Amino acid sequence: MTIRDWSNFIGGRRALVTGAGAGIGRAIAIQMARAGAELWINDLSGERAEEACAEIIAEGGTARPVVADVCEGDSVAAMFETTGPLDILVNNAGSGVRSWADGALLVPFIETDPADWDPVLRVNLAGVLHVTRAYLPAMIERRWGRVLVIVSDAGRRGERRQVVYGAAKAAAMGFARGLAAEVGRDGVTVNCISLGSMKHAGLADAIAADPALETKLARNYPVGRLGRVDDPAPLAVLLCSDAAEWITGQVYPVDGGYAPAL
Template sequence: MTASAFELNGEVALISGGGTGLGLGMARCMVDAGAKVVLLGRREAPLKEAVESLGEAAHYRVQDVRDESALPGMLASVQEQVGPVSIVINNAGVHLKKPATETSLESFQQVIETHVLGGFALTQAALPGMLERGTGSILFIASMASLIGIPQVVAYSAAKSAYLGMVRSLAAELSPEGIRVNAIAPGWIESPMLRQALNGDEARSNKILGRTPLARFGEPDDIGNAAVYLSSPAARFVTGVVLPVDGGASIGF
């Protein structure tokens, strides 16, 4: 195995929720590995800013992954202007922190629609091209909430746990066609969302760090490097896995 096994030269990665946070971290690592990236999101300003920071290998589309009817046309546009999509990263999502007694069915459904239905719709739209070429990598960005019980995030936990079933089923169905499907389960990663979630809550920060064997928060590039690996030839025999990138939090005590 050589260093070139971890390169993504000639690949085109489509990253939903790619303008900020983990999505931007993954995009940066993908570009560094030689890929072109196309960032999807609902707000143009952060997408444009992200692309400017990433350079000529980066592009964006203002796109809601829940808009199923618009996705095939968006994929065709990307193929024409950037190249055929060979990597899909389902990262778009919304967070909802509320006690179960205060979580309405409407808000629960919104979380499921963005994560689960949106992730499936984007994957489904990209599959015809991947199947025709007989190759591809699909990643779902899961969560610690997929693996351990976290209070007051029942809708988010349901959505992220659904990813694990989707990964296993899709991997079993698509791997014989040359398309690998995997997931990454990030731990607590430094980001504006994490800062907002902790919001000066020192006790919660200490609780998280106390159950994280590496005793620190992760960085977006930690997730990005894992995404590069799972999408690269180095992981050519890896499919259907859920890779925690969490400093050991899912096994810590």
């Protein structure tokens, strides 16, 4: 039997990563560009999108910015007009815990205000639906596509004080599993990567203010540390490649062993 050569396995593919101006999405986009893909960098912030593109271009990669709000159908339609059909879609834009520093959404459910729910549901669920709805038809038509959704152990396992965010992420996982069943025969795979706590953004600020917090949180992780923004990138590249054509409808933890998949 010939073992296929996957050494350049996303070379020439055209990819969009949403919310790729910062953090996890930016790291995924950079890693995809290094693996040979041509990137579209979506973000709400043009400045952040431009910065991420500049980083990729400085390494010899190909990247273009596209500003759009993934929660708004019109904005997503305009993004599709700009990019045209693509091979790979990474639904990364999302948020929940607005700030560890002020604890904005880190509260028990009974203390949440219904007014806080909608933005969390919109970006983590409706945003995934809008962008996937826009890009999927051309993938089906061309009989090749990869859709990846970045989710959270707050939805896969369940976490106190993050239940609305967890609910939105769990719904996104349900969407991905169902869609995988729907489009598998069309050459399109749909998977999720579920993350644990990353030392990034608000949590990184909170750790800077209180270094003991890192030790306390890292105790829950068999690998002994919190996540880094580039931890999910290698798996994201693999799942969006030709090499992963027989992997679909799955949720893969990248979480230092915090909540093993059964």
